[in-house]
Amino acid sequence: DTEVTQTPKHLVMGMTNKKSLKCEQHMGHRAMYWYKQKAKKPPELMFVYSYEKLSINESVPSRFSPECPNSSLLNLHLHALQPEDSALYLCASSQARASSPYTDTQYFGPGTRLTVL
Amino acid sequence: KNQVEQSPQSLIILEGKNCTLQCNYTVSPFSNLRWYKQDTGRGPVSLTIMTFSENTKSNGRYTATLDADTKQSSLHITASQLSDSASYICVVSLTTDSWGKLQFGAGTQVVVTP
Numbered sequence: 416d417t418e419v420t421q422t423p424k425h426l427v428m429g430m431t432n433k434k435s436l437k438c439e440q441h442m443g444h445r446a447m448y449w450y451k452q453k454a455k456k457p458p459e460l461m462f463v464y465s466y467e468k469l470s471i472n473e474s475v476p477s478r479f480s481p482e483c484p485n486s487s488l489l490n491l492h493l494h495a496l497q498p499e500d501s502a503l504y505l506c507a508s509s510q511a512r513a514s515s516p517y518t519d520t521q522y523f524g525p526g527t528r529l530t531v532l
Numbered sequence: 533k534n535q536v537e538q539s540p541q542s543l544i545i546l547e548g549k550n551c552t553l554q555c556n557y558t559v560s561p562f563s564n565l566r567w568y569k570q571d572t573g574r575g576p577v578s579l580t581i582m583t584f585s586e587n588t589k590s591n592g593r594y595t596a597t598l599d600a601d602t603k604q605s606s607l608h609i610t611a612s613q614l615s616d617s618a619s620y621i622c623v624v625s626l627t628t629d630s631w632g633k634l635q636f637g638a639g640t641q642v643v644v645t646p
Contacts, residue, residue: 419575457621457636458576471633505575520566521634523575 419524421506427530430496436527438489438506447489448521449481450505458505464489496531503528535559536624536637544643545612553640555605555622563625567596567607570619570639579607612644
C-alpha cells in the first residue's frame with residue numbers, strides 16, 4: 416500500500432466554523448507533513464511531524480492546529496479561517512531515518528480543496 | 533528568492549511529440565533532485581529521484597538528466613500522451629538542513645493536444 420488518503424476531498428466553510436482535515440497512511444512512514452498550495456504555485460510547507468512529534472512549524476497562524484494522534488494519522492484543525500486561506504491542502508509522508516529523515520521521497524495525498532467564505 | 537527555477541512556465545505539444553523541461557537550481561549543498569507530476573487538483577506524484585552522483589534516471593517515457601556541476605536538470609517526455617497533461621515540478625532537497633526541507637520549483641504546465 417503506497418497510498419496517502421485525505422478526507423474530505425472538498426470543504427466549504429465560513430469564517431466562524433471549526434472543521435478538521437484528515438490524512439492517513441499505512442506505509443509505516445514516521446514523518447508526515449502538511450502543505451498549503453495556492454493555484455499555479457508550488458506547495459508551501461506548513462508543519463512536519465516526526466515520530467508523532469511536531470518538528471517544524473513554518474510560522475503558521477494559530478488558526479491552523481495540527482495533531483498527530485498516532486503514526487498513521489495526521490489531522491489539521493481549522494478555526495476562524497480567512498478567505499485567503501482557501502487553497503489545496505496536501506498531506507505527505509516519508510520514511511524517517513535517524514541519519515537523514517527527510518531526503519526520502521515524500522508521498523503526497525490527493526489533497527483537500529478548501530474554500531473559506 | 534526561489535532557489536529552483538523552471539522553464540518554460542507552460543508548454544503546448546501535439547500528442548505523440550517529445551518535449552523537454554528545464555530546471556536550474558542554486559540550492560547548495562545539494563542532496564537529491566526529484567521530478568514530480570501533478571494533475572490539476574491532485575497531489576504530486578514522484579516520477580524520478582537522482583542524487584548528485586547520478587546523471588540520468590528513467591521511468592517509462594520520462595527521462596530525467598542531472599548535471600550537478602552546472603546545477604541543471606531536465607525532464608524529457610517521449611511520445612507524449614493526452615494523460616501527460618499536468619504540471620511538472622522540480623524539487624531539490626538540502627543536506628545541511630537537518631530536516632532536509634524540500635525546495636519546490638514553480639512547475640511547468642504541460643498541455644498535450646490531440
